[in-house]
Amino acid sequence: MILTVVATWTKGIVKARWRHLGLAAIGIVAATALTGTIGAFGVSSARSMTQRAVAAIPVDWQVAVAAGADISALIDKLPASAPIRAERSVGYADSASFLAVTGDTTQTTGAGQVLGLPVDYSVTFPGQIRPLLGRTDGVLLAQQTAANLHATVGDTVTVRPEAGSAFDVKVDGIVDLPNADALFQAIGPAKGPTATAPPDNVVILPIDQWREHFSKSVQLPSGGARWQVHVALDRSGLPSAPDAASLDSAGKSRNFEVRAAGAAIVGDNLSARLDAVRQDALFARILLLFLGVPGIALALLITIAVARADAGRRRREQALLSLRGAGVAHISSLAFVEAGLTAGMGVFLGVAIAGAVSSTALGIDLRLASVRESFALAGAVGFLLAVAAIVAPAIADIRERSVASRRAWLASTVEPVWQRAYLDVGLIIISGAVFWHSASAGYQVVLAPEGVAATAIDYTAFLAPLLLWIGSGLIVVRVSNYALRVGRSTLAGMLAPLAGRLAVPAAAAVSRQRGRIATGTALVALAFAFAAATAIFNATYNAQLLVDAQLTNGADVTVTGSTATPAGAVLDQIRATRGVAAAEPMQHRFAYVGKDLQDIYGIDPRRIAMATTIANVYFGNHNARATLKRLAKTPDGLLVSQETVNDFQLSLGDLVNLRLQSAADRQYKTVPFHFVGIVKEFPTAPRDSFLVANAAYVAAQTGDPAAEIVLVRAKDDPAALARSIRDGLGTITGLKTTDLAQAAHLIGSSLTAIDLRALGAVELAFAVFFVAMATGLTLWLGQSERARTQAVLMSLGASQTEIRSFTWSEGLVMLGIGLPLGALIGTVVAWMLVRLLSGIFDPPPEILSIPWSYLVLVLTGAIVSTVGAVFVQGVWSKEWAVRELRAGG
Structure with missing residues (x-):
């Protein structure tokens, strides 16, 4: 049944x-x-x-082998623990110094490392060694070591081990070690890899030659030499x-x-x-x-x-x-x-x-x-x-x-409980309180408790925008209800040009159905708020992606050289390249602050902004113009990172003595600077400690005016300009040209490296659809309540245009109230999201990016959907009216 x-x-x-x-x-x-x-x-x-x-x-793994352990036996045990794609034994040895005689001068470095690598190491682990000059096998010098020794291919370098006799080697090539931080990490017994500063001086030997000099030292716990096994895992089975x-x-x-x-510890x-x-x-x-x-x-x-x-x-x-x-x-x-x-x-x-x-x-x-x-x-x-x-x-x-x-x-109709309890007002107050507490306390959306391996989302971050969104929707219902209840006469006056002699009945009908219309208005407001918040956040996100990439790369296009081959030497050639809007040199040296070796950047503060973006958030006073102006007026001025200011308890105006390398003898000498400002970020600079000074002063004090980096602003496509510059500099070795697209990829897994443009476009399409649904469907679905009134009007001789004015009245009320309030709600929610998620931006955005064209598109969609709903209902209004009268009779 x-x-x-x-x-x-x-x-x-x-x-x-x-x-x-x-x-x-x-x-x-x-x-x-x-x-x-x-x-x-x-x-x-x-x-x-x-x-x-x-x-x-x-x-993937750097396995530190204990002194005297059987390295072959350890290698045999690897496949039982993990799928191995390749493994190679690498020797590490401590050196007291390196020495080279070039011309009439003798150059000596401080302590360093001597690596022993297999002949196929660079092929097995691509990316570990970047060739600069000469061969990629044999005896190799790291770039900074070659600069310190004034050595090049064919020169002889004396290695003085910590334990053992000194020996000479002939240089076959100059290389860069892009992953030096990981390559020379300290692998301790407690928790695997521990980050340490890589050595300034590195000599690489073929593994057989390394064994010849360090085979005895590597067997002793304090012999100054040790083995590592470098391992590449088979990643095909790695979880996603x-x-x-x-x-x-x-x-x-x-x-x-x-x-x-x-017998071994893994640096994972x-x-x-x-x-x-x-x-x-x-x-x-x-x-x-x-x-x-x-x-x-x-x-x-x-x-x-x-x-x-x-x-x-x-x-x-x-x-x-x-x-x-x-x-x-x-x-x-x-x-x-x-x-x-x-x-x-x-x-x-x-x-x-x-x-x-x-x-x-x-x-x-x-x-x-x-x-x-x-x-x-x-x-x-x-x-x-x-x-x-x-x-x-x-x-x-x-x-x-x-x-x-x-x-x-x-x-x-009975007034809902939430209206009588003023739940909407309470939710907005709570949202503001939660947001204020979060923003003032430096809120972290992702929690990583100390000593706990797993990180987790702190879902209380959702409270502020969520409560605001809900409370705002309820507020729109309350405001619309109140306006339609007490403003009937005002509404009739506003509808007079549209409804003519039926303006008063139309206003009365709208007021009588204010519950449904207020709900529809709230849907319109929330739909437009969703569209606005999504569009504004995505626009801000994408704009900040460009800022992040430009900060990482240095400019639209960056040409990077070294002390031996400075990019500034080809500055005129770069400026002459078609598509270059501006190009400015920038020094990149190293300076000792006490015992800390830090990057120091020499710039022309009056011209640097011509070639790249120098944002206010880069500086402690959030005023880029004032900071650069002060640096320009102080020849020995120095901008110091916040970390260094805290570590050394510096105050503005303090004298800061740095040790910089002199071009004359390659020795470090003391150079006085005056602390004039705090710098948080700077093009190409690392995230931690660094310094910014006047390039002219650095050049005068070191005797070296060369600029290792050239920052380039592009007129059009940075990638195309980078290719043109790269082609023009093709015969010059030691120079690397990068653009924004490469930088965005090299940012790695940072969230701002995820391109949300495609998803953003999909979400914005949904948002347009929601706005259209909120306006069109609300009108369409109100036809059942409107049909009886329309039937009476038709029987009294009202025209189709006059009957349609009732529907127009509802649509205009919903759009007129819902769209402005939705725009306001969406903007506030987007601002709140940007503030709460500021941790994903480096640096955080200064202002919201407003995509006006898209918001106009959404507004047009709302209007078109409303017009369509009105005209379609006008075609079927007679059928609906007769059917509803029969059902009620």
Whole structure:
């Protein structure tokens, strides 16, 4: 019996209410598609972050071998702990100094390292050694060592080991060691790799020659020489998520240490790199939640609005079923049937759209198991939304209303509890308090408790924008309700040009239906707020990506040389290249601050901003112009990083004695500077300690006017300009030309290296759709409540234009109130998101970027959808009116 009733009911609602079911399914489609797309992008982003991070690691493990241990036996144990792609034995030895006689002078360095490398080391671990001059095998000098010794290919260098006799070697090549920090890391017994400053002086020997001089020392615990095994893992089975991949590598390295039984300690570069990426992955997850959850919630609200728009009909049908003996269980089952039909259509289409968008617009591989899981989760979310939007209100009506009240055409209105309790005002106050506390306390969205390997998201970061979003939507409902209740006469005057003689009845109709219209206005406001917040945040994010890349690279295009081959020597040639807007030299030297060796940059403060962006946030006083002006007026002025200021307790105006290398004898001499400002960031500078000074003063004090770097501003495409400069400098060795695109890739797994443009475009398309739904559907679904009035007006001789003015009135009210409030809410939410997520930006943005063209597009979409809804309803208004009168009669 029940099955027959359900089948009959299903056939009836599909035949009579297919339009309404389709409209209700649209919200489910949007929520499912958006959830699936964001989920797929999230898992794909985590995978790409992992792949990008590990691609930058030439050596996964550096296994430090204990003195006297059998290195061959340890190598044999490696495959039992982890899949190995390649391994090579590398010798390390301490040197007291290096000496070279060039011409009539003798140059001596301080302490350094002597490496012993196999002949195929650079091929096995590409990226460890970058050739600059001469061969890439044989005896090699690090770039800085060659500069310190004034040595070049063919010169003889004397190596003075810490233990053992001095010996001479003939230089075959000059090289750069891009990963020197990891290559010379201190691998201790406690927690693997410990970062230390790499040595200034390095000589590389063939492994056989290294054994000849250090074979005895390496057997002694304090012999000054030691073995490492450099290992490249087979990464094909590495988990896709950075946190899981980090834990996987760390577990395998600990497993090997157990097997080695104290004979070896692993410097796990792979795990250390992925551990740093893990926080970025959590930031990415937060970002996707911040951008996606409001859209999903909005789709739910629109679906609920669609379901409630037919509440009057549903209540009358429930009353009829109750009078004919149907119980709560029977009526509830019919509600589940309606929800099932809606969910079935919505989930199927939503997952299909998510798959199509993910594959075509985002380039995601749909064969990945994690992507399929995200689509399954999106389908579950869509089904739950359908149940929440359709079944819950229907059951509430059954339990809370009498048969008589369900049969009524106009349901009684009672002020909601949240309005009487001023929940909206309370939520906004709480949001402001939470945000103020977070911002003033230097809030961290990602928590990394000390001593705990895992990091986690602090979800309280969501409270401020979430509460603001909810509270603002409720405020819009309250304001709209109040305005339509007390402003009927004012509204009639505003509608007079549109409604003519029916302005007063139109205003009365709008006021009488203020509950539905206020809800529609809130949906319009929240939809436009979602569009505005998403657009503003994405525009700010993408603009900051450019700033971050420019800060890392130095400028649009940067030509980097060395002391031996300074880029400034070809400055005129670079300036003559077509497409160069400006080019300025910049010195990059090293200076001792006490015992700390720091980077020092020599600039012309009057001209540096012509070639690159010098932002206010780079400096402690947040005023780039004033800081550079003060530096220019102080010849011996010095800008010092905040870390150095704290370490050495400096105050503005203090005399700071640095030790800089003299060009005459390559010895370090004391040079006085005066501290004139704090610098936090600077083009090409490291994140920690560095110094900025006047290039003219540095040149005068060191006797070397050369500029190692040239910063270039491009007129058009930086990549094309970089190729032109590279082609022009092709015959000059030792110079490297990079552009913004390369820098953005080399930023590694930093969150701002993830290009959100594609996802941003998809989300913005959804936002336009939401705004159109909020305006058009609200008008469309109000037709059932408007039909009786329109039928009466038609019988009294009102024209189609006059009848349509009632719909126009509702649309103008919703747009006129909802769009401005939505723009305000969206801007505030975007500003709040940027402030809360400032940790992902380096440096943080100074102002929000407003994408006016997109906001105009959204506004146009809202207007077009409203106009379309009005005209389509005008075509069907007579049919609706007659049908509703018959149903009520």
